[in-house]
Amino acid sequence: MLDITTERNNGIAILRLTGRVISSSARSFEERLLTLVAEGETRFALDFHHCEFIDSSGIRVLLILLKKLNAASGALAVFGVSGHIMQVFTIAGLARLFRIEESEAAAVAALG
Amino acid sequence: MMTMSSRSRDTLQREMSIKILVVDDEPDLELLVRQRFRKKIQQQDYQFLFAPNGVEALTVLDRERDVEIVLSDINMPQMDGLTLLNRLREAPVNPIMKSIIVSAYGDLENIRTAMNRGAFDFVTKPIDFNDLEITIEKTRDLQSMLKLAQSEREQLVAIQHELTVARRIQQSILPKQIPPQTNGQEFGLHANMIAAKEVGGDFYDFFMIDPRRLGFVIGDVSGKGVPAAIFMAMSRTIIRATALRGLPPGECLTIVNGLLAEDSDSAMFVTVFYGVLHLDTGEMEFTNAGHNIPYVLHADGSLEPIPGTNGLVLGIIEGVSYEQARMHLLPGDSVFLFTDGVTEAMEVDGGMYGEERLEALLPSLGSTQPELLVQGVFDDVRLYATGAPQSDDITCLALRYRS
Numbered sequence: 249m250l251d252i253t254t255e256r257n258n259g260i261a262i263l264r265l266t267g268r269v270i271s272s273s274a275r276s277f278e279e280r281l282l283t284l285v286a287e288g289e290t291r292f293a294l295d296f297h298h299c300e301f302i303d304s305s306g307i308r309v310l311l312i313l314l315k316k317l318n319a320a321s322g323a324l325a326v327f328g329v330s331g332h333i334m335q336v337f338t339i340a341g342l343a344r345l346f347r348i349e350e351s352e353a354a355a356v357a358a359l360g
Numbered sequence: 361m362m363t364m365s366s367r368s369r370d371t372l373q374r375e376m377s378i379k380i381l382v383v384d385d386e387p388d389l390e391l392l393v394r395q396r397f398r399k400k401i402q403q404q405d406y407q408f409l410f411a412p413n414g415v416e417a418l419t420v421l422d423r424e425r426d427v428e429i430v431l432s433d434i435n436m437p438q439m440d441g442l443t444l445l446n447r448l449r450e451a452p453v454n455p456i457m458k459s460i461i462v463s464a465y466g467d468l469e470n471i472r473t474a475m476n477r478g479a480f481d482f483v484t485k486p487i488d489f490n491d492l493e494i495t496i497e498k499t500r501d502l503q504s505m506l507k508l509a510q511s512e513r514e515q516l517v518a519i520q521h522e523l524t525v526a527r528r529i530q531q532s533i534l535p536k537q538i539p540p541q542t543n544g545q546e547f548g549l550h551a552n553m554i555a556a557k558e559v560g561g562d563f564y565d566f567f568m569i570d571p572r573r574l575g576f577v578i579g580d581v582s583g584k585g586v587p588a589a590i591f592m593a594m595s596r597t598i599i600r601a602t603a604l605r606g607l608p609p610g611e612c613l614t615i616v617n618g619l620l621a622e623d624s625d626s627a628m629f630v631t632v633f634y635g636v637l638h639l640d641t642g643e644m645e646f647t648n649a650g651h652n653i654p655y656v657l658h659a660d661g662s663l664e665p666i667p668g669t670n671g672l673v674l675g676i677i678e679g680v681s682y683e684q685a686r687m688h689l690l691p692g693d694s695v696f697l698f699t700d701g702v703t704e705a706m707e708v709d710g711g712m713y714g715e716e717r718l719e720a721l722l723p724s725l726g727s728t729q730p731e732l733l734v735q736g737v738f739d740d741v742r743l744y745a746t747g748a749p750q751s752d753d754i755t756c757l758a759l760r761y762r763s
Contacts (some may be wrong), residue, residue: 271584271751291497303704303752304582304631311676328604340631340650341672344680 249273250299253278260291260359262352266298269306278309282316289353293355297328307340314345323347325355378500380410383417383432383444386460396489406496414439414447422455425566429499430459431483431492434470442470445477456506458499462487522586526559529589530753533596535565546639547574550730551757552738554701554750558680560615561588561630562699562753563596567604572639575603578651578757579632582673587628595620595630595674596650609634609647610684613674617649620675629675633697635759642689642761647682649674652700657733659692661723666695689761694728701754705745730758745755 250273251266261284269277280291292313310324317324325347329337337343349355367415382393390410400406409424411417413436419425422499430448435664441461448459458480459721465484474482480499483492534553551564561581569575581592593763598619602612613634620630633654635646646666648654650673656664669683705713718737725736734756741754 303700304580304629305584306628307673308582308627311673315627315676327618337649339652339668341670344670344672345677 250277252277254280254284255277257293257352257356258360260293260356261289262295262356264295264298265343268301269299269309270303271305273316275306276350277306278312281313284336285313285316285320285322287300290317290320291359292317292322293349293352293359294324294326295328295352296326296330296333299328302333302336307336307342308348310342321354323359325358327352327355367703377404377407378429378496379427380408380429380431381406381411381417381420381424381427381495383411383414383430383441385412385433385436387412388542389676392415392487395403395649397493400493413437413561414441414444417444418447418451421448421451425454426600428454428457428503429496430457431462432459433462434464434474442477444471445474445479449478458503458511460495460499468601473546497506523558526584526586526589527555529586529593530555530561530563531563533563533565533593535567546762547637548730548760548762549574549576549758550734551578551755552734553755554738555753556701556750558584558751559589560584560701560753560756561592562642562701562752563592564697564755564757565596565600565756566759567600569604569606569636573606574637574639574759575600575634576695576697576757576759577603577632577634578699578755579630580651580699580701580753580755581630582628587626591628591630591675595632599632599634603634603636608684609636609645610669612683613649613671613682614680617672617674617680618678621678627676629673633675635695635697637689637759637761639761642691642693643686644689644695645684645686647671648686649682652698652703654695654697655719655722656687656689657694657696657728659690659728661726663719663723679686691761691763692728694730694733694758696722696733696737696761697759698759699736699753699755701750702741702756704752705741705754706748706751707744708746708748717744730760733758 249267253264255262280348282295314324327349329348349358367668370715392439397406409420411420415438432444449534458763463482481493481495553562564578566576581588595602598616602615631651633651635644637644648669654666669685671682674678703713703715710762721740737756
């Protein structure tokens with residue numbers, strides 16, 4: 249349902265999401281992120297190019313990540329956000345909490 | 361699922377010793393059993409109890425309710441093994457207990473009778489202890505599976521119970537009637553919810569702040585089940601209590617957010633639209649905290665989205681302040697609020713209902729009557745999602761301003 253691959257770019261954890269972030273996939277997404285946080289990652293960029301859909305359980309995971317990162321003086325950016333997901337982010341007021349960037353390069357620069 | 365089951369079965373076997381009751385009038389047998397299974401007894405893998413006949417066996421079983429295997433001879437004084445089998449079917453023994461019968465070699469008639477009376481297996485005399493051990497282990501395997509099935513069934517019952525609790529919490533906080541003060545003269549209001557099997561955390565509320573101001577709320581809590589239901593009940597109560605102080609919506613949700621965010625480390629949140637309708641003027645003040653954009657359906661049939669107020673979902677970040685905006689309703693205009701259970705309702709092959717369909721539907725219903733709007737949307741969503749399971753609560757609230 250949701251496939252996540254992790255890469256690194258300039259010391260930033262890049263997570264590419266493919267599929268849907270909904271209640272059934274949110275848990276593994278959360279575990280993946282929290283494991284990375286526990287391993288000391290503090291800067292995250294999430295790639296939404298191939299993410300079709302996110303619901304409130306998915307938003308919740310982003311907010312959990314954000315709280316952890318705030319506590320660790322880290323930061324979060326997202327990129328490749330379009331259509332439905334952008335609308336969800338906008339409605340939920342999330343643009344006030346993390347950077348929404350056009351491209352991976354812009355996200356990495358924003359976190360750098 | 362498979363791997364988990366077999367793992368817990370192994371754990372079950374390793375951790376628990378098995379209690380075996382040997383029923384035989386031959387006094388030497390006890391010594392023999394203790395010798396042959398010395399290791400198993402030392403390792404506390406097997407525990408043996410002994411009884412010389414069926415009557416005493418029943419006494420032991422009445423005292424030791426955790427006996428799991430009865431190994432019984434057939435010919436014994438006072439009560440024979442076949443009678444014992446009959447009595448075991450009625451006795452209040454461990455439900456997973458199994459009996460193994462010891463018979464003379466080739467005594468098929470007694471063996472058949474024993475099996476028909478519920479014996480699980482048999483061994484023949486003279487007892488081959490290797491064979492007996494295999495038989496005991498085979499019995500044990502089956503019992504482990506039975507135990508596992510039982511605990512899974514219990515878990516299922518617990519989950520179902522939790523679902524019931526969550527649904528009750530949700531149902532109990534929904535208002536049952538429209539505020540009676542106004543007698544429905546100045547506005548009409550209708551709301552309904554179809555709860556998902558696993559409660560999704562939707563709620564709605566409405567109340568008179570004072571005789572001239574109606575407050576109305578729709579909300580959706582993240583997460584599901586009992587935690588979502590509790591957070592929902594808390595959110596609804598805090599919103600109502602704060603709103604009844606008569607504060608403007610922005611200020612009200614700023615306070616609510618502070619209270620909800622104070623000790624929420626589980627990152628639970630709630631999206632809320634809170635509106636206040638001034639009955640004298642048709643003025644509507646509102647704040648949208650991360651909720652789906654509602655609509656005004658004008659009396660002339662045109663549809664207008666209610667602009668967002670840049671509000672973050674409630675309960676996450678302390679110290680955020682919420683803005684409000686206002687709109688003017690004319691007599692006959694209706695406000696239509698809904699949760700994402702409507703627009704994210706899925707059809708069988710995974711498509712979503714979506715805003716476009718809702719925006720096309722609302723004006724086509726040909727009325728701004730609250731009941732008709734809510735019912736019309738429910739009917740259309742049901743039509744769209746026919747055959748697909750409902751994964752989230754579906755909630756709508758419609759409010760029509762009359763004069």
